[in-house]
Amino acid sequence: MVGHVHLTLILLAAFIATASPGPAVMGIAGTSMAAGRRAGLIFASGVLTGSLTWSIGAAAGLSAVMLANAWLIELNRYFGAAYLLYLAVKSARAAIAPDEAAPRSIEHASPKRAFVKGLTLHLTNPKAILFFGSLYSFGVPADATLADIVLIVAAVGVQSTLIMTGYALLFSNARIVRGYLKLRRWFDGAFALCFGYAGFKILSAKLG
Numbered sequence: 001m002v003g004h005v006h007l008t009l010i011l012l013a014a015f016i017a018t019a020s021p022g023p024a025v026m027g028i029a030g031t032s033m034a035a036g037r038r039a040g041l042i043f044a045s046g047v048l049t050g051s052l053t054w055s056i057g058a059a060a061g062l063s064a065v066m067l068a069n070a071w072l073i074e075l076n077r078y079f080g081a082a083y084l085l086y087l088a089v090k091s092a093r094a095a096i097a098p099d100e101a102a103p104r105s106i107e108h109a110s111p112k113r114a115f116v117k118g119l120t121l122h123l124t125n126p127k128a129i130l131f132f133g134s135l136y137s138f139g140v141p142a143d144a145t146l147a148d149i150v151l152i153v154a155a156v157g158v159q160s161t162l163i164m165t166g167y168a169l170l171f172s173n174a175r176i177v178r179g180y181l182k183l184r185r186w187f188d189g190a191f192a193l194c195f196g197y198a199g200f201k202i203l204s205a206k207l208g
Contacts, residue, residue, distance in 0.1 A: 018164070022086075023084055023121055025167055027121050028044050028047065028164060032169075033180035034184075036177075044109050045120070046115040047121060047164055050118070051122055053155055058129075058132035078203075080202055081203045083121065085195070086196050092192035094140045095192055127202075
């Protein structure tokens with residue numbers, strides 16, 4: 001506990017939200033297995049940038065503004081669902097493609113592309129807005145100082161970095177990559193179902 005801020009509880013809530021399987025984790029896993037460690041880490045850095053953006057925005061009151069203007073969060077919701085469904089279609093096409101026609105790697109693609117994919121995935125996730133909005137609304141007391149807020153943003157950011165880079169390193173492990181190559185179609189099919197389900201849930205959920 002720092003002052004009136006229960007940092008341990010905040011980090012626990014952030015850990016559960018970040019480490020739990022979701023679109024960001026699936027994106028990092030898929031990129032790391034298919035394109036290697038470097039691409040996975042770059043993708044993860046895009047996700048982390050998006051996470052940090054929402055975290056700072058929530059600390060500055062952006063989440064409250066968006067929640068007070070329902071059309072903003074609804075607009076983001078549709079963009080997020082559309083992007084997830086796009087990823088679902090892309091994974092489904094990869095799953096049915098012959099091995100020789102499947103994309104082998106994006107190692108030689110621009111690092112900017114992998115970064116932007118990760119960033120887009122997280123910036124268009126409306127649940128990230130709700131999570132950080134709730135975190136700062138209910139987890140941080142009104143009398144928290146600027147130093148307290150900076151500490152929380154930094155601590156959550158460091159923890160998220162360890163988790164996301166950990167996933168990238170885990171799923172780029174040689175054994176896991178060999179397993180992916182043997183079962184590529186099954187993996188891509190599973191990613192298609194997961195991305196599609198996540199997109200559908202975002203469209204059908206009542207976020208406000």
